[in-house]
Amino acid sequence: MAPPPVALITGANGEIGRSLLERLHADGRYRVVTLDLTPLPERFRPMCHETYAGNILDRYLLDQLAAHHEIEVVFHLAALLSTRGERDPDLAHQINVEGTLHLMRMAQQQSARLGRPVRFILPSSIAVYGLPSLDEKAAHPRVTEGQFLEPITMYGCNKLYCEHLGRYFMRHYRSVGPVAANARLDFRALRFPGLISADTVPSGGTSDYGPEMIHHAAQGKPYACFVGPEARLPFMAMPDAVRALLQLLDAPAEALTLPSYNVGAFSLSAQEFAERVKRAFPGADISFAPDAGRARIVDSWPGDVDDARARADWGWAPAYGLDRAFDEYLVPAVRTRYQG
Ligand code: AKB
Helix, strand or coil: CCCCCCCECCCCCHHHHHHHHHHHHHHHCEEEEEEECCCCCCHHHHHCCCEEEECCCHHHHHHHHHHHEEEEEEEEEECCHHHHHHHHHEEEEEHHHHCCCCHHHHHHHHHHHHHCCCCCEEEEEECCCCCCCCCHHHHCCEECCCCCCCCCCCHHHHHHHHHHHHHHHHHHHCCCCCCCHHHHCCEEEECCEECCCCCCCCCCCCCCCHHHHHHHHHCCEEEEECCCCEEEEEEEEHHHHHHHHHHHHCCCCHCCCEEEECCEEEEHHHHHHHHHHHHCCCCCCCCEEECHHHHHHHHHHHEEECHHHHHHHHHHCCCCHHHHHHHHHHHHHHHHHCCC
């Protein structure tokens, strides 16, 4: 029997990466090769066919990876998130855009070599949107994929451009001559809301106040939220995020009508988030100390997304709505994590 195909995960050591790795390992459908700047912790290594510690900007390393493995699927998760990106926009551009370009080129060459399209999955973000004012945000509670594409962060600009880059490689890339359809990248992206994992605390993002609030409360630590109580964002529980990635991966190409899809789950204000957390952890000490820069970014992102296209084209539906996300996933899992 032929061994399972190879899937490459970049940024495997991050929040989404670790959850995706566990799920792919449980499914056994792929031999997983990982790439991350930092070595994967010991407990994740047996889940991998091979692990590489290195920089996405290292073209020699990417060539080596392609030479050693017949990669059929790429989950490109490596990125510098929005808050971190504003602190070092040049670095964000290098990692988020140049790194993605290198990887797309590698995957494109791999498609040509294998004679079948490599599926390239990019998690994009609500950061691609830039609502000009809170009035507009209130007037457009659920944005569609084509609205307000004027991001105010380097990370948002990078993600939006990389969506275009993927579309370019999939539909228009010519190299030195025509490229056969079976030798093109099969690019697919989804725009994630703020993600919340019970296992990890994110770093460098601007939606991080949600997960930070619940992880602090579970540890009995006070938390000063860096946006005001009225700030509203869409969020999603990590198991749904992983399911969305795999569902999009498996969708038949003919069913897809967009290169990049909104996926939603639930929306709530920072105040509502705090109330949910306090309901589970009554002693939680949560205050609000807005940071003007980060609050402005959150204000520019939509309060929720319209994900009708993902629902119609590839059957997206979140398994974790607001109640289930907190009551059946986040609260029990976070409690177990910190309280043993
Ligand atoms: C961030 O806050 O930068 C990310 C995102 C919404 O893409 N979590």
